[in-house]
Amino acid sequence: MRNFQRMAPLFLILSAAFFSAAMKSPAPQLARSKNPLMVERESLVDNTKVTVAGRLRLVGSEPFTSYVITPETNFDIFIDEDSVGGRQNIAKLQYKIVRASGIIRVQPLRKDDSGKVLVNRYTLIVNDIGEYKK
Amino acid sequence: MEMKMKMNKSWFLPFLILLVLAFGVSCDETEDAAGTVLEDIADFPTSGTDVALVVVNTSGDAEGTAEDTGDLPVSRAFGGATKKYASKSTGTFQQALKDLPSGKRVPRSLQNSSRADARALTPSWNGITETYDHVYQYGDEGVIKTTTVTRVWTGTHCYIFCQNQFASKLSSADWKTLGDQFDANYEKMTAAFGQPTDIDVNGKVVITYFDMAGLTGDPAMVDVCGYFYGGDLYDLSSYDMKTNCMDVINMNFTWGYSASVGTYNVLKEPMVTTLVHEFEHLINEGNRNYKGKTMMDTWLDEGLAQAAEELCYTVLSSRIEQFNADSDYPGYEDDPAATSYYIRNGNSLVVWDQDYADYAMSYLFMQYARLQCAGDTTIYKSLIEGEKGDYSGITSIVTKANSSFSSFKDIVRGYYLANYVQAQSGVYAYSADYPLTVSAPTKEIGELLPSSAVYLKSDLSSIEEAVKLGAQGEKIEYALVVDGAVYYVENGRWVKKN
Numbered sequence: 001m002r003n004f005q006r007m008a009p010l011f012l013i014l015s016a017a018f019f020s021a022a023m024k025s026p027a028p029q030l031a032r033s034k035n036p037l038m039v040e041r042e043s044l045v046d047n048t049k050v051t052v053a054g055r056l057r058l059v060g061s062e063p064f065t066s067y068v069i070t071p072e073t074n075f076d077i078f079i080d081e082d083s084v085g086g087r088q089n090i091a092k093l094q095y096k097i098v099r100a101s102g103i104i105r106v107q108p109l110r111k112d113d114s115g116k117v118l119v120n121r122y123t124l125i126v127n128d129i130g131e132y133k134k
Numbered sequence: 135m136e137m138k139m140k141m142n143k144s145w146f147l148p149f150l151i152l153l154v155l156a157f158g159v160s161c162d163e164t165e166d167a168a169g170t171v172l173e174d175i176a177d178f179p180t181s182g183t184d185v186a187l188v189v190v191n192t193s194g195d196a197e198g199t200a201e202d203t204g205d206l207p208v209s210r211a212f213g214g215a216t217k218k219y220a221s222k223s224t225g226t227f228q229q230a231l232k233d234l235p236s237g238k239r240v241p242r243s244l245q246n247s248s249r250a251d252a253r254a255l256t257p258s259w260n261g262i263t264e265t266y267d268h269v270y271q272y273g274d275e276g277v278i279k280t281t282t283v284t285r286v287w288t289g290t291h292c293y294i295f296c297q298n299q300f301a302s303k304l305s306s307a308d309w310k311t312l313g314d315q316f317d318a319n320y321e322k323m324t325a326a327f328g329q330p331t332d333i334d335v336n337g338k339v340v341i342t343y344f345d346m347a348g349l350t351g352d353p354a355m356v357d358v359c360g361y362f363y364g365g366d367l368y369d370l371s372s373y374d375m376k377t378n379c380m381d382v383i384n385m386n387f388t389w390g391y392s393a394s395v396g397t398y399n400v401l402k403e404p405m406v407t408t409l410v411h412e413f414e415h416l417i418n419e420g421n422r423n424y425k426g427k428t429m430m431d432t433w434l435d436e437g438l439a440q441a442a443e444e445l446c447y448t449v450l451s452s453r454i455e456q457f458n459a460d461s462d463y464p465g466y467e468d469d470p471a472a473t474s475y476y477i478r479n480g481n482s483l484v485v486w487d488q489d490y491a492d493y494a495m496s497y498l499f500m501q502y503a504r505l506q507c508a509g510d511t512t513i514y515k516s517l518i519e520g521e522k523g524d525y526s527g528i529t530s531i532v533t534k535a536n537s538s539f540s541s542f543k544d545i546v547r548g549y550y551l552a553n554y555v556q557a558q559s560g561v562y563a564y565s566a567d568y569p570l571t572v573s574a575p576t577k578e579i580g581e582l583l584p585s586s587a588v589y590l591k592s593d594l595s596s597i598e599e600a601v602k603l604g605a606q607g608e609k610i611e612y613a614l615v616v617d618g619a620v621y622y623v624e625n626g627r628w629v630k631k632n
Contacts, residue, residue, distance in 0.1 A: 057524060058486045059429035061415035062436065064363055065486070068429060074521065076428050094485050095584055109368055110424070119426040 001068040037132070041075045044122060046106040052077055052124065053099040053132045056090065062066055069124065071099060077104070083084065083126040090129060166205070175612075176627040180592060182616035186212075186588040187597050190550050191582035193609035194484060194525030200581035201297035203609025207600040209574035209590035234499045268295070268342050269378050270349055272365060278376045281349055283342050289313035292321040293336070297344035300387050303398045306329035311628055312400055312401060316341065319410050319446040323417070326445055326511040327438070328518050330413070334380045338415065338502065341409065343387035343400060359408035360385040362415035367424055381420070383412045385516035407443040414442040414514075421518045430523040432486040437496035438514055441504070445511055451569045457494035457553075470577070473498055478573040482583035483546065484525060498568065502549045503528055505564055507535035525585070547611055547622075548588040553614060560632060582610065 036053035038062040044050060054071035056079075067090060075076040080088045083102065103125040164172045191201050245402040256424045267280035282299045287294040294313055296304070320339070324330070330339055332630035366378040385408070399405075415435065423429045430438075444450055457477065466472035475481050481491045483499055500514075507513050513531050520527040529542040537544050538561050548561045554572045555562035564570070573591045579588045590597075594616070601612060603626060614621040614628060619626040 013384075055524065057429075058432045059523065060364060060423075060432060060435065061362055061412075061418070061439065061487060062432070063358075063361060065432050065488075066429070070428055070524070074428055076423075095482075099139075107373075119424070 037097075039071050040073055041120070041122065044104050044106050046104070048104060049101070049118045050104045050124070051099065051101040052104075053097065056093045056096055056098045058094055067094075067133060069098060078121065078123045078124045078127075080105075080123055083124075093129070093131065097132040098129055099132040100124055100126050102127040162411075166602075166605055168605075170605045172604040173626060174598075175601065175603060175623055177620075178628055179614065179616045179621065182594055182619075183592055184617050185597065186615045187590060187601065188551055188554060188587060188613040188615060189579075189582065189590070190547050190587040190611050190613065191480075191584055191607070191609050192546050192611050193584040194529070194542040195545065200583045201610050202605060203410075203580060203582055203588070203610055204604070204606035205600050205602065206579065206588075207590055207592045207596040209592060211574050212269060212589065212591050214394065245391075249626065259335070266295070268297075268344060268377050268382075269366075270344060270346070270384070271434070272363070272375055272377060279349065280376075281344055282613040285345065289338070290317045292316045292339050292341055295340065295342040296387060300343065300345065300398070303387075304400060306402060308399075312406075313408060315401075316409065319413075322446055323410060323413055323442060326514050327414055327417045327442065328421050328515045329365055330417045331381050332422055338381075339413065340378075340380045340382040341385060343385045343450065345388045346384075346386040346390060355386065356389075357579055358386055359389050359404055360412050362412040362419070364415075364419040364423060367419060381416060383409065383416060385409065385412075407447050410442045410446045410492060411439040414439040418518055422523060427521070428523040430527075431484065431525070432470075433484055433492065433496045434523070434525075434528065437488075437492060437500035437519065440497035441500045441511075441514055444501070446499075451474060453494045453497045454568060454570065456490040456570075457498060460491065460573055461490050462489045465486060467576070470629045473576050476573075476576060478589065479575050479577060480579055480586040480588050483549075483585040485583055485585075498553070498564075498570070499549055499567065502552055502564060503532050503545065506532055506539070506545075506548070506561070510535065525603070543609075546585050547613065552612055554589055555618065557618070557619060557632070580606075584609070596607045 036051045037054070039052045040052070047112050052069055052071055054069045054077070057070055057076075058065050060066050061066050067079040067081065067087060069079065070076055078102075079090065080102075081090075084090050105121075105123040105125065107121050107123070108117045108119075109121040111117050166172055187204050187207065189206060193201070206562055235605055236632070246357050254291070263285065265284050268283045269278065269280050271277055271279040282298050283295040284298050285293055286296045286301050286304070286306070292313055294309055294316075296309075318337075332338075334340070346358055347353060362382075363377075363382050363384065365375065366380055366382050368377060369379050385400070385405070387398065387400065389398075390402060390405050392399065418430055418435055418438065421427075440450055440453065460477045462475050463469070463472040473479055475487060475489055475491055477491050477495060481487075481495065483495050487494050505510060513528075513535070516531050517527050520530065522530070525542050529545060531537075532545050533539045533541070539548065545559075552562045552564055553570050556570060557563040574591055575588050582588065597614065606612075612623050612632075620629050620631045
């Protein structure tokens with residue numbers, strides 16, 4: 001309690017300085033198209049380098065579960081588990097927000113009879129993956 | 135805008151001073167060893183004999199890591215919670231008590247193919263098929279294996295096939311009974327979970343029985359009653375993967391073999407419950423990934439599949455027993471890695487490790503959610519058809535149906551408290567069908583994973599002395615249960631919540 005009261009003036013000065021600085025220079029906004037959490041599926045081009053971010057989820061039914069990254073734009077990017085050396089190497093990241101970079105594969109999963117793609121499957125061959133830092 | 139900023143600046147400093155002074159004179163504070171300022175929680179209940187502290191990490195999205203619980207009191211054992219194990223197992227604890235094989239059978243990912251073009255689906259089914267070659271190994275390491283199966287029953291909603299050499303092991307009356315049972319369950323299932331796909335355009339679900347362990351040579355398959363493989367809904371031949379291209383459920387015929395009498399029985403438990411369990415997975419895949427939606431979290435998908443078992447048959451007493459026993463990996467009670475999977479040590483609801491604790495928790499969570507939605511089983515369909523395949527999907531359903539909940543935090547905290555409080559009605563209730571018991575941790579708990587909890591049996595003075603605010607993680611919530619009354623911490627005070 002006494003320590004806290006001694007610190008109060010310092011706290012006040014720091015707060016005022018911080019508040020003043022915040023008023024003068026607002027934090028830069030990350031461009032929407034560059035935000036890896038906001039990546040759109042339509043923007044992904046097969047066999048290109050990408051950086052994406054989202055929740056690393058284990059999905060599907062046993063025993064055929066898969067790890068996917070789901071960005072805030074709400075679609076699944078499957079993780080190529082060979083490229084991370086096996087799923088055990090990313091298991092500790094399950095349900096965390098991760099950032100990953102690598103080569104994206106965009107491959108048709110379903111087409112209609114005319115050949116029009118109905119559903120694509122997105123798979124990331126991972127070069128680097130870790131917890132997302134804002 | 136400029137004017138507003140100046141005004142804000144002019145009152146901000148005095149306001150901050152007043153705030154700090156008010157704060158400084160109203161709180162009882164201490165510091166922990168790390169220098170973190172700790173505050174007492176006001177309005178602590180003054181009396182009570184049956185006292186427990188429930189500490190919950192209420193996060194569903196786990197943006198970050200496990201959260202610090204803050205200091206906690208030492209727990210006594212809950213009544214009847216201590217379990218002794220009779221024997222030690224051999225091998226690593228990861229190998230113990232798995233009811234499904236590991237991921238080694240997962241087919242190769244599409245990205246391994248050198249070709250990126252997929253053909254339109256060309257089902258092998260022609261509507262009058264009496265036999266077909268059933269794919270049971272999909273191309274792992276380049277090996278595709280099939281076995282010829284024969285149709286043994288045609289129902290209203292199903293075709294049943296069986297591996298040729300076993301087809302005559304069961305009487306036609308038994309196959310009919312099985313088919314009739316599936317047809318009856320089909321109506322319940324589609325009402326609660328939604329419609330399955332019909333990619334083979336035959337208007338029916340194909341159910342195929344074969345000898346999984348015998349054909350694959352994998353002894354682990356002996357213990358598998360059945361499975362659904364999502365790849366069967368797609369023509370993946372252009373990716374060098376042969377699939378069945380059917381709405382098909384794979385069942386292990388030889389699971390029903392009784393060595394003592396030398397007969398097969400596909401009508402016994404858990405073969406019939408597994409059939410509807412896998413049917414839910416088929417419906418789920420067909421309404422999500424097949425349609426380009428996000429896939430569902432495994433903990434939710436498995437929770438729904440177990441809900442299907444209960445819907446078509448009865449309460450899963452075996453899962454309740456597993457929850458109450460909380461004894462995954464018997465023989466490894468001294469292994470910290472093994473005991474971290476105990477429910478009592480904070481096994482996470484949303485982080486799936488494929489053990490009994492995960493199945494039991496996901497089953498009970500789904501039933502808790504249903505009961506909190508007035509028992510409405512169509513919440514399953516809403517979840518499957520919803521936009522989100524994670525915790526936020528169930529959150530939007532429950533919060534719409536029950537005004538007691540406004541967030542996932544409310545739901546997951548209510549779930550963990552209901553497991554212990556077992557109230558007759560309200561947020562802390564299941565029903566009499568779910569007699570649950572919780573246990574004290576087997577070790578000191580300093581962090582909790584997302585959507586996990588620990589229960590600590592103690593007394594009021596010990597809890598008051600140990601539990602302070604300040605060091606705990608942002609998503610950690612404390613709840614106090616005193617003689618059945620539940621208290622939450624709100625604005626630094628204990629507030630009664632029932």
